[in-house]
Each structure stands twice: as C-alpha cells, then as structure tokens.
Amino acid sequence: MAYTEEELKKELETKEYEYGFVTDIESETFPTGLNEKIIRDISEKKGEPEWMTNWRLEAYSNFMEMEEPDWANVKYKKPNLQEISYYSAPKKKPKYESLEEVDPELLKTFDKLGISLEEQKKLAGVAVDIVMDSVSVATTFKETLAEKGIIFCSISEAIQKHPELVKKYIGTVIPPKDNYYAALNSAVFTDGSFCYIPKGVKCPMELSTYFRINQAGTGQFERTLVIADKSSYVSYLEGCTAPSRDENQLHAAVVELIALDDSEIKYSTVQNWYPGDKKGKGGVFNFVTKRGICHTRAKISWTQVETGSAVTWKYPSCILKGDNSIGEFYSIAVTNNFQQADTGTKMIHIGKNTRSTIISKGISAGKSQNSYRGLVQVASRAKNTRNFSQCDSLLMGNNCGAHTFPYIEAKNNTAQIEHEATTSKIGEDQIFYCNQRGIDTEKAIALIVNGFSKEVLNKLPMEFAVEAQKLLEISLEGSVG
C-alpha cells in the first residue's frame, strides 16, 4: 500500500464525519411536541388497529409518571421532549414495490452511505430494510425470504399484516414501563423492523436494517422485534448514520429479541451516529433499550461496534430463562473528542446450566469518557451457571477516562463467575517494536488497536467486519500524537 505519512496527515486534517450530508427530500413532518393527540395522530397516520393505539396510550400514561434517570456516568443537557417532532417521513409514496419507484434523491443517499441497494442485492446477498427518519422506505429481497416463510418487513406493515404475532410478542421482553426511554419509545415509535423466522428455518442471508436520521429537529424512535421460532437461526445487522447538525438529536430505540427453544439469534450493530464536532457540539443522543429472551437451549449473541453518538447509553441484555441457554455480548466502544459512552450488558441467569460470555473493549481518546457497566445475576435456582467477563480499556492521551462498573450477584453456590478488567495504554515498547520493523507510529497504533479489538471484530459478519475496522481507524484518527 503506497501510503505515506504525509498523505495520512493530510487526510487526518481534512477528515470529517463522512456521513454528515443532508438529503434534500421533501418530507412530511408533524409539529413538535409530545401529547396524547400526537400519539393518536401517529397511530392514525399508520392506520393502526385499536389495540395498538391503546397500547401506545397506556405506555404514554406510564411515561408521564416517570422521571428521566440520571445514574449513568454521562453528562448531557437533557433533551426537551416538547421540541422534537415525533413523525417525519419522506413525502413521496410511502410504499415501494420495486427500486425503480424510489425517489432518486433517496437512492443517491444510499449510494453516499455506501449501500447501493442493487449491488448489495447481487453481491452481498443481504436483505436490507432501510428506515429513514421515522419510516421504513425500502425492504429488499422480500420474495426470496417469503419463500422460506420468513417475514421481514417494517413493523408498521407487520402490525397490519401479522397482528397476531406482533400482539403476542411486543412488549414481552421490554415492557412499556421498563424505563423512561423505553416508555417514550412505546408511546411514539413510528417504525422499525419486524422479523419472524418460522420453525426450523435457517435464514439463508443476513438481514439488515439501516437507520438514518435526516430531518432536522426530529427524534428517531424505532422499534425492532425479532422472533426466532423453534430451532431457527437468524443473523441480523443494524447500521446507523445521521447528518452533522449543531443541535443534539435524540435516538431512543427499543429492540426486542425472542429466541424460542433451540433457536439462535445473532444481532450485530455498527453504530455510527453523528458524534458531534471536535468541540463537542451537536451529535446524537443514543439512548437505546435492547434486550433478548432465551428459551430452552436458545442462544442470543449481541455484537456491537459503537463509534458514533455524542452520548451512548445502552445495555443489550440477555434473559437466560430457559435451561441450557446461552447469552453472548461482544462490544467495542470507541470514544473520541467529547463523546461519552456508558454501555455494557446484563446477563440474567434464570435457567439451569446457562452460560454467558462478555467481552467488552473500550477505547477512549481525546476528551472522551468511556464506561462499562454490566450486571451478571444468578438466580437461586439457576444451577451450574457459567459466566466469563472480560473488560479491557485502552486509554489514548491523558484527557480521557475509562471506567468499569461491573455488578455481580450470585445466589447459587454452583455458579462459576469470573470477571476480569484491565486498563492500560499502548506500550511504548510495542510501538518501538513496530517502528523497528518499518511501521510508522500511526499505523502501529492502528495495528495494536486492531489486535486489541480482534476478539470482538471476529464475531462480526464478514461485510460488517471490514466496515467496522475502517470505522475504528476513522474514529481514532488524530487522537495520538
């Protein structure tokens, strides 16, 4: 690779948030504010049945009684929920039968994002559901999936076409009154993805959702529901970007995974919301609730690469309810400049012989703060449970912070729990060794960071791993001197 230090320096200086463009699409946006009428309007706009409307309203009344929590190790100006518009959709035809009908502006957006729908269709074999602002705009590969009986569509469509499934499972893992932002989401969610894998079916391709906040002054509240029926398998990817804006945008999503007996769900996220500029202005508040429930012998695996957002506050969790179920959590969280992340996982062991693995890698640079907060809980009847947790932090420069807050609660004497955490910086000897072999410092650091994160990167599906690796490099650029 012919790449000199000069070029690199130049690139570093000019490097900005790559996805910071705004797409000029006419959209229909609701007036700002949060009240019962808005919720009714959203529900009406989406043509929802009555039970859904009532469900939202109940969530809203719960929400009204809740207070915004402040226990996380992050500082931010609380978003004013009355200044957000809760519905924004590209104005053109809301449903597309094929790509030809899609607004060319929109297609351009996807090109810029590096996801050419056509190309992906042919090459990667990934089915993509794209959610822009609040509404799902395109779902690819529907027919191929339908042949296998797999339902992969937007959640609004699912509410229309498969109400029995949605009604049965929505809110069962994350009840509407679970927490402040989950309640808000339950009340005002506008779209999201829905996925159902029938019994015994192994989903032949990666399913993917792409989220993008486009419109100014809107919040994005999507809801994802993935149900893997008995003995099925699905791998699900989620990506996100947002334009660069000066104000903070709110993203409060809810993701529920249901893994029935013997099934497996692999959920990977590459989160790259706009992190704010170098001075810490703007950026997305990413307050997400993600949780999965494992029935007997089921497995849920969360993999996340968190590089974006001004403030990240999320804990993808596993409830290991069934015996012999498995939960996994692999995470890389990178914070730079003024970013703050408080992320981790919860592993709730209820069933016997349940196992969980937690690998969390935090990299902090600039003036950022990076926290791992996790819970491993073993209920008293959960015999022979096994947990291994490892949290490593890497600090770059002396203006950042790395924090670890693990909670370990064991109520059963047959539980075996291990927790390890380390904090370190990149060793001078390591860099020296690389320099000796003709690798310049910047590259050496990239190499070391890559090695540091390898355990997690390996867990990502192929296409994502490449993207994630690039993201890591971009996020850390200029952070070492």
Add this chain to the structure above:
Amino acid sequence: MEFKEKLISSHLAFEEDLDLFDTVHETRANALKIFEKKGFPSKRDEAWKYTSLDSLINQDYSLFPKSEISIELKEVKKYFLYDTDTYKIIFIDGVYSPFLSNTTHDGLDVCLMSAALSKPKYRKIIDNYFNKILPNEDSLTALNTSYAKEGAFINIPKNTIAEKPVEIIHFSSGKEESLWLQPRNLIVLDRNSQVQIIERHQSLKTHPVVTNSVTEIYLHNDAFLDYYKLQNDLTSASLIDNTFIQQEKNSHASVHTFSLGGKLIRNNLKFFHRGENILSTLKGVTILEGKQHVDHSTLVHHSKPNCESHQDYKGIFSERSEGVFNGQILVDKIAQKTNAFQQNNNILLDDKATINSKPQLEIFADDVKCSHGCTIGQMDEEALFYLRTRGIPKKEAKALMTYAFANNVLESVKLPSLKKRINGQIANKLGVNLGFEL
C-alpha cells in the same frame, strides 16, 4: 419515637455538660445537621444497594450507658493477644476501663480521645486532624462526629517506632438492654514513625449492639502503619466501621480485615493519597455462616503519580450468609504511573448463600496499570478428590482447601501471635484441627 429522632433530640441534652474544645462542639453541631438532613442510608443509595440497615434501626437503643461497669480480667482475658506485651485501650460499653487498659505518654501517646478533645496540649493536633478527611455529606460518619467523644487516640512522633502493638478493644457487657456505640479514633503518625494496631469489638452477652465507629488515620512522609481488624463477634452484634486513611510521600499503610462473625458488618475503608511513592494494602478474609452479612466497601483514591495499591479480598460463604464487595479504584488525571490491583475471590458453599460483587475502576490517567479480577466459584472437586485419595477425610480436605484459599491474606500478617490466633479461629470455625500452622 423513631430512633433517628431520638439520636437528634438526645444530642442537645448532653452537649452542654461535655468538656470539649469549642471547635469540637461546633463540628459536632454541624455534623448533626448533616445527619438530620440525610438520615440513615437506604437501599436506594447506590453505595448501600446490597446492605440494608432497616433491621438495625427499626428498634430502640440506649445511647449513654448508665454507669461504669467493671469486668473481671479473667472474663475477657481470652480476647487479648496475651502472648505479646501490648499497649491496650479497653472500653466497656463505650466507657474507658483504666483497670484493663495499658496506656502510655512515654515518647508516644496511646491514650483517650476524650483527653485529646479537651486538654490544651492536644489542641493543635485536634485543630489539624480532627474530622478533616471524612466525606462531607456522609450521614453515618456525620452521626458519629456529632457524638464524637470517646475512643482511642494514638500519636506517634517523628522517628519513633512503637515498640509494642496497640490493642483497641470495645467490649459490650450486656448490662444494657440494647446499645448503640459510636467510638471515634484518631491516629496520627508523624514522619518516619511506625505502629501496629489491632482493633476488635466484642460482645459478652447476646444483647443487640450496634457500633458505628469512625477512625481517622494520618500518615506523614515515610510513616508505616500495620492495622488489623478482628471482627469475630456474636450474631447479636453489628458493626459499621468507617476508616479513612490519608497518606503522604513514601508512606506505607496496610489494613487487614478478618470478618468471621457478626450479624451485620459494613466496612467502609477509604484511602486518600497526598504524595508520591505511596503503598496502600487492603486485605480481607470473610468466612460467614448462618444469616450473617458482611459488606466490604473500599476506595483507593490515587491522586498522585507513582503510587501503588493492592487489594485482595477472599470470601467463603455458607448457609444463608451474604457477602458484598464493593471496591472502587479512582485514578486522577495527574496520577500517572499508578499501579492499582484489586482482587476479590469468593466461594459459595451452600445454595442459599449470596455474594454481590461490584469491583469498580474509574480511570482518568493513561499511563497506568490497573486491573481487577473477581471470581465466584466452588471448591475444586478434583482437588478435593485428590486429597481424599490420600486418606484425608472430606471435612479436613475442605478445611485444608479453605485455608489454602485464604492463605494469601494470612501470609502477610506480620504479628506471629496474631497470625496464630486467626489461624486458630478459622480452624475453629471450620470445626477441624489441622495440626499444623500456615
């Protein structure tokens, strides 16, 4: 009347009769205000998430024992470290017992807090050190401060080594129906001085006793402190121990906590660094059964470069006992080259036993070596089998392994007679005689 109200209203009644420095009166009054505002901590406080004081504070206690009580030496002899000639500061129901004690003013001060808080020659020390490192808004330490009157006062001058260890023992006689004790200790080690201290709280009868103790320790440059806390009380007694240690350049402080018995024990052990090249050691062994509850809450605040801290806590929990470990390491931005290590290993022997562990790292400096490890597990069945194939009965084999598990911590006990004592206590607890010493 709720106990909190009683604590507040009883305060005034006795304040005027006390012969203390005016500044101390002031401190006491301010502290009471904090306690009045905050009240007792509840499970809603993050630091008290796993330990509830409700079972302690929902009843009444007498705050001031009626009169001086004398105890025969032979009754309590077994609680002394008899083999070693030691300085002793003995309290019975919170009142100093000159008969049992052995204090000194010869070259160093091993005496009473009440003397230090009122005699003019100690005025300067009290002005400099009393109530200086306690957290501002902590309700329990404030409660102690508001009643601060009696306890141990140890002052080791420059270049002095205390020849004998100091024993601080609080007996509760059981003459009172139920008792709430609030001893307050102050220990000052001037430059290049050394002292070894053993502290224990012991009930003689099964009447409810709660001790809310505060100890402030100051180490100046090159000072050396070796502190042992023996917590092997009856199951009627509870202890809230708040110990705060401030260290200056090149000083070494080590605290060993042996929690072998008690109804509820909460150890708040906090280290603050004020200079470079400091070493702090925190070690503990917890062996519990029944419905006992022990909570270790530690903090090492690294605020200067080139310091080291080691934490090593082992816990063995059987029956319905509950253990909590909440260890915090804080490394400030300026504290480069910090080496902080924390380890917490636990064994649950019965399926009703619980352990809640929360090892925390908060790090703001980049050139540091910080790690923590926490494990929860059982005895290695294979090792147990191995021992049994060698003809060692299961019970002894288990005891042997428990010993081995706690060994790291016992090893660093520097007083041979104390080590033997603890060794014996652990063997006793496990109901076996190993026939050898570790």
